[in-house]
Amino acid sequence: MVQVHLNFRLAELESLADLHGIDVDFSGYSVDSPFMVVTLKNDKDASDWIKRSVLTRAIYEYWGEGTDYESLHKSIQSLPELEAYKSANDQKSFKFEFEKYGGNARQDTSARVSTIESFKYLDLKGPIRMKNPDEVFTVIEEYKAISDNVGGECPVKLYFGRQVQLSDRATGAVEKYDLKKRPYKGTTSFEAELSLASANIAQVKPGSIMYDPFVGTGSFLVAGGHYGALVLGSDIDGRMIRGKGQQTIGANFKHYKEAIQYLDVVTMDFTHNAIRDTLAIDTILCDPPYGIRESIKVLGAKDPEKFIGKEDVEINGQKAYLLRDYIPTKKPYSLDSLLDDLLDYASRRLPVNGRLAFWMPTANDENIATIIPLNSKLELKYNCVQDFNKWSRRLLVYINRGPDFNGPSNSGLDRTSNFRDRYFSGFN
Ligand SMILES: C[S@@+](CC[C@H](N)C(=O)[O-])C[C@H]1O[C@@H](n2cnc3c(N)ncnc32)[C@H](O)[C@@H]1O
Known part of the structure; x- marks a missing residue:
């Protein structure tokens, strides 16, 4: 796994396992470790589980571990399944790879060759193939980094296994969708890594319909489409x-x-939603306006008095407000009300067990507990926080449990405590 976005990592792994109906025992998961050993039924489950992940690197069939090469070899040789594993692989083409965690980047090729030779007892008789081999045997070396910038010199832990599946991250999804290389983007575009992770936690499914009601430049559509x-x-x-x-x-x-x-x-005001009721929306994934880079507006007049009689204005015999180029007036709206509307919409439009996932900003400056919006039909499943010094944003993920759920609700509350004003005053 990657040692970043730790708040999101477990949520992604759980959501992907659940999406594929794979039973995973997470008792070996630790937030401090990039490794987890799990028991799964077969390669297919392992592959289905990890293929889409952006916060892991790969999954391997476990052959052994040790604190140095000597103990690693001993562990592999004492593996009860070793003979079965050897005969399943002995005629296949293969290569060896080394994955380093926390070590310095240097690779001493001749030392690597002699390390590979020390695995001779595996009796791999197939041809060595550097491109598209049948199997990739991987040594994972964990080092204790000397400091944040200086990698360790000597591994403190070693794992060995057969690669079963590289993740979406390892096969290049984060680079592919990097905003720097995206033709159309803007100040509100959401970075690739966390938008892909959000789509995984929201369980966006192939062939389903995903809707982003605050689409902006379409970052979440790109992730869902992927x-x-x-x-x-x-x-x-x-x-x-x-x-x-x-x-x-x-x-x-x-x-x-x-x-x-x-x-x-x-182009549509979310609060005056025109999507027909019979369109089956499977997932809602979005980044509502915080009021920082864009204002929170809805259709309507700030000062309705001024508009009395204006609806009668006609141009060439047609009501002005019915013309194609009519620009309707807008009025400011609060983030709290917009989030209430979003939860209500999701509870009415998502199928039972469908997910709503959205990002919400919170200030870290005051000792005020963050109030998460709640709706009686939605179960709050995840609240994954990404911290930036004085403020943070969180991915809130809800599951629609239907009208009988009767969960807590707090609509109508002032929860986001005027985030915009506090952001611009430096959160003092
Ligand atoms: C944080 S941005 C979303 C950015 C988007 N994720 C992207 O990739 O660019 C919020 C968006 O909500 C839009 N917005 C604000 N009020 C709205 C409303 N009442 N209905 C629909 N969209 C609204 C803004 O125009 C803005 O584009």
């Missing part, structure tokens, strides 16, 4: 939707050769 969903977005700001010239949300999908996943985006 995992095979048909994606749909809306935003009150038409400029976001239209993009700039050739740079549009649709162009991003073409760039990734995933245009088939992209349904469309529409």
Whole structure:
């Protein structure tokens, strides 16, 4: 596993296991360790579980471990399954790989060759193939780093195994979707790593419909599309939707050769939602406006008095507000009310067991407990925090449990305590 975003790592692993109906005993999981040993039924379960993950690197069939090479070899040789493993692999093409954790980057090739030779007792008779071998045998070396920037010199722990599945991260998803290389992006675009992890925790499924009601430049649509969903977005700001010239949300999908996943985006106020009730939305994944880089607005007039009689205005015999180029007035709205609306919408529109996942900002400056929005039909499943010094944002993940769930509700409360004002005043 990777030793970053620790708040999200277990949530991703649990969500992916649940998505594939794989029973995993997490008792060996430790937040301090990049390794976990688990028992699974077969390679297929291991592969299904890890293939989509962005917060792990790979899963291996476990052959042994030790604190140095001598004890590693002993552990492998005493493995009850060793003879069965050897005969299953002895004619296959193979290669050896070394994964280092916490060590310095140097690789001494001749030392590596003699280390590989020390595994002679495995009796691998197949050809060595550096490109596309049938099996990759991997030595994982864990070092104690000397400091944050200086890797350790001598491994303190070793694992050996047969590679079963590399993760989405290890096969390049985070680089592929890196914002730096994305044709259309903006100040609100969400980074690749955590948007992909969010889609995994939200259990976005291939062939399902995912909706982002605050779509902006479409970062979450890209993540959902990557995992095979048909994606749909809306935003009150038409400029976001239209993009700039050739740079549009649709162009991003073409760039990734995933245009088939992209349904469309529409300009729409989420609180005046026009998506027909019979459209089955399987997952909602989004990043609602915090009021920092974009304002929180809904249709309506701040000062309704001023508009009395205006609905009668006609242009060329047509009501002005019915014309295509009519720009409706908007009024400010609170983040708390918008989040209440979002939870309510999810509880009405998601199927039972469907997930709503969204990001919410919180200030860390005052000793005020963070109040998480709750809706009586939704179970709060995860609350994964990403800390930035004076503020943090969290991914809140809910499961729709239906009308009989009767969970706690706190709609109507002032929960986000005017996050925008406090952000701009430096959280003093
Ligand atoms: C944090 S941004 C989302 C950014 C997006 N995840 C991206 O990849 O660019 C929030 C978006 O919500 C939109 N928004 C604000 N109020 C809205 C409303 N009432 N209905 C729909 N969208 C709204 C803003 O225009 C903004 O694009």
